[in-house]
Amino acid sequence: MSGTPPLPESSKGKVTGAIGKALTTKDIDGHDLPPSPAPSTPQNGRKYALATELVYTESNDQYNASSVPIYQSATFKQNSATGGNEEYDYTRSGNPTRTHLERHLAKIMNANRALVVSSGMGCLDVITRLLRPGDEVVTGDDLYGGTNRLLKYLSTHGDIIVHHVDTTNPEAVRKVVTSKTALVLLESPTNPLLKITDIPAVASISHELNPSVIVAVDNTMLSPLLQNPLDLGADIVYESGTKYLSGHHDLMAGVIAINNPAIGERLFFTINASGCGLSPFDSWLLLRGVKTLGVRMEKQQSNAHHIATFLESHGFKVRYPGLKSHPQYDLHWSMARGAGAVLSFETGDVNVSERIVESARLWAISVSFGCVNSLISMPCRMSHASIDEKTRKERELPEDLIRLCVGIEDVGDLVDDLSRALVQAGAVNITPDGFRALGAGHTLDEESVIQAESESSKGVETPAE
Numbered sequence: 177m178s179g180t181p182p183l184p185e186s187s188k189g190k191v192t193g194a195i196g197k198a199l200t201t202k203d204i205d206g207h208d209l210p211p212s213p214a215p216s217t218p219q220n221g222r223k224y225a226l227a228t229e230l231v232y233t234e235s236n237d238q239y240n241a242s243s244v245p246i247y248q249s250a251t252f253k254q255n256s257a258t259g260g261n262e263e264y265d266y267t268r269s270g271n272p273t274r275t276h277l278e279r280h281l282a283k284i285m286n287a288n289r290a291l292v293v294s295s296g297m298g299c300l301d302v303i304t305r306l307l308r309p310g311d312e313v314v315t316g317d318d319l320y321g322g323t324n325r326l327l328k329y330l331s332t333h334g335d336i337i338v339h340h341v342d343t344t345n346p347e348a349v350r351k352v353v354t355s356k357t358a359l360v361l362l363e364s365p366t367n368p369l370l371k372i373t374d375i376p377a378v379a380s381i382s383h384e385l386n387p388s389v390i391v392a393v394d395n396t397m398l399s400p401l402l403q404n405p406l407d408l409g410a411d412i413v414y415e416s417g418t419k420y421l422s423g424h425h426d427l428m429a430g431v432i433a434i435n436n437p438a439i440g441e442r443l444f445f446t447i448n449a450s451g452c453g454l455s456p457f458d459s460w461l462l463l464r465g466v467k468t469l470g471v472r473m474e475k476q477q478s479n480a481h482h483i484a485t486f487l488e489s490h491g492f493k494v495r496y497p498g499l500k501s502h503p504q505y506d507l508h509w510s511m512a513r514g515a516g517a518v519l520s521f522e523t524g525d526v527n528v529s530e531r532i533v534e535s536a537r538l539w540a541i542s543v544s545f546g547c548v549n550s551l552i553s554m555p556c557r558m559s560h561a562s563i564d565e566k567t568r569k570e571r572e573l574p575e576d577l578i579r580l581c582v583g584i585e586d587v588g589d590l591v592d593d594l595s596r597a598l599v600q601a602g603a604v605n606i607t608p609d610g611f612r613a614l615g616a617g618h619t620l621d622e623e624s625v626i627q628a629e630s631e632s633s634k635g636v637e638t639p640a641e
Contacts, residue, residue, distance in 0.1 A: 226401060227470040229284050233276070233463070246460045247272045269448050273456040277463045284466070285400045286407055287433035289440040292454040292462070293447055296396060296416025297322050299430035303392055303412060304359070305446045306439075309335035311358035314382075316343040316373070317571045318366040321560035323394070327361075340571075344504065346377040353385040362410075363394045364403075365508070368520050368555040368579045370495040372504035375511060379409030390439070396420075399546075401473050402514035406435055412443075417454075419546030420517075422465035423472050427458045472548060472584060476517035479550075479590060480582040484519045486591055490604065491613035492521045517582040518545050520555070522574050523603050524614065529554055529576040531601035538585060538593040545581030550590055555579050 224232060237245060249271075252264040264270050274292060281290035293299055300323060307313070307330070315327065317340045330336040341348040343362055353360065360382045364373035379391045392412040393405035399420040405413045415421060417429030434440045447453050454462070477498070484496040494501075497508040498515030508515070523529045532552075533541055539552035543559045553559060556568060556575045568575070582590070595611075598604050604611035 226284065230401070230470050231467045233280050233467075244273060244276050244460065244463060247456050249456075267456065268451045268453060271453075271456050271459070273463075274454055274459040277454070277459045280463060280466065281400075281431055282433060285413060285431075285433040286404045287413070288435040288437065289433070291432045291434075291440070291443055291447060292417065292459060293430045293432070293452045294454055294458075295428045296414070296418060296430040297326065298452050299414035299416075299432050300326055300394075302432065302443055302446045302450075302452065303390075303414065304330060304336075306390065306442060307334070307336055307358050310337075310356065312337040312339065312354065312356045313359045313361060314339045314341065314343075314349060314352050314357055315361040316363055316366060316371075317341060318369045318371050318573070319363060320367045320394070320396075321555075321562045323361075323363075324560075325562045343373045343378060344371050346374055346381055349378050350381050350385065353382050353389065355386055357382070357386050357389050360389055360391045361394070362391070362405075363397065364405075364511070365397045365497055365516065365518075367397055367518070368495075368560065368577060369573065370497055370502070370518070370520060372497060372502075372508045372511075374507055375405055375408040375410060383409070396546075397518060398512055398514065398516050399469060399473065400433075401469050402516060403512040406433060408511055411436060411439065416546075417462050417465075418544065420469060420473060421546075422462050423468060423547055424465060425544060425547040425549075427461045427465075429454055429458055429462050473514070473517070475584040476548075476582050477514050479584070479587045480517040480519055480580075481515065482587045483580065483582060483590060483594065486594075487519075487521050490598075490611060492523070494519060494521045496520075518579065519582070520577050520579045523576050523578065525603075526554075526576045528601055528603045528614070529578050530557075532578060532597050532603055535597035535600040536593055537597075538590060539580070539597070545579075547581075548584045550583035550585055551581040553579050553581075 233244065250267050252262060252266070254262050254265060259265060264272065278290045278292055281292070282288065293302060304326065313327065313336060315338065327338045331338045339352045341352055343349055349360065360378065362373050362375060362378060364375055365371065366373070375393060382389050382391050390411045391409065392414065393410040394415070395403055395405050395413050396415045396419050399415065401420070411434065413433045415431045417431050418425065418427065421431065422429060432443055434443065480496065481498045484494050484499055488494045488499060488501065496502060496515060496519035497505060499505070502508070523532065533554055536552050539550050541553060542551045543553060545551060555577055556573060560568070560573065563573070599606070599611065602614070604613055
């Protein structure tokens, strides 16, 4: 199922030497490869609460530095003429700063091993290198635009067959998984429609129909703080480290987490061979960002829930799994510990949506999400513009959809700025009591309106873990 060489029999299922020493692998021609850092395994015997694990990092630095050093070096000196006996020799193959980050991420993602690359899409590129001509991929009908673009390229130029189905319906997946299916690729929640996939059900069905299939989940929309797909039956989990994990939009990074050592080695082979591993400085930045994930997400999620409730109480159709009106609310909370900080809503008119986006001041017009400042965009015009209009219509992606990526600002300021933009754009009817959405806005029953307005006025908490 892969063009990469299998793990040598001598290396399968074991680590040569103590944890932290190199694994020896060979390339396609049987030549020794530069050493690969050992699989990332938590070294501390005690398992702390996740909020503590995010901050607590173990370092074997010889000077006991409280902050992991940046090993800004391309090469490492060897002790023999034959080389290859030291833990590191060339940063493309491994670097102490990167290894420390990978071990830390493996710990918080409940994984045997984590690998970091130069972007979130770099993760998917590495994962799809496991495919070979004729393989089939089953994936959703609501996907990140970059994911859709890469899959379309592979189906056009790589002789890969891609099936787009509604993965929120496990039976729809059952109908297309066959012996030729090599990869089932999922998002939950999806981007930007916030649809929820029953990961355990889809993983179980996929493995039942084809035991060799790999189930991969893009967990970027929640982060490991709120959901652990490996615990739900996935074989591979990947995330854009550019988003919640770093939290400041000052780096590009991607994270892949796995439990199967053989899959991990195949992925590492591609990373080493292609040179897409994360740089030492970006590894250090990402490690720093991860430490504050807990406090950032708590504030972002609280703000997002407040804003989603505010919009819904004023008649807009809001998509956010933290709202009880979400059709898959119970399913989401059976798998996740939070709803994240991304929501979307409809106005019923593309021109009105454009005016709202352009009228906002605190909300920066930008793609991406997960950072400390709030962002606003129209997915069909930006992040998902690579999906042609015909396909967007077939997949029921509303052209007027506005996506809000909520930051850590004062929620009152965010609501005030959004309210001003809604009024200025002509998206609402002004009433003696405030305003109500125009167009194809979402209509709640009277009791729900009263409850939503009450929650919006006093602030809300996200459901307990």
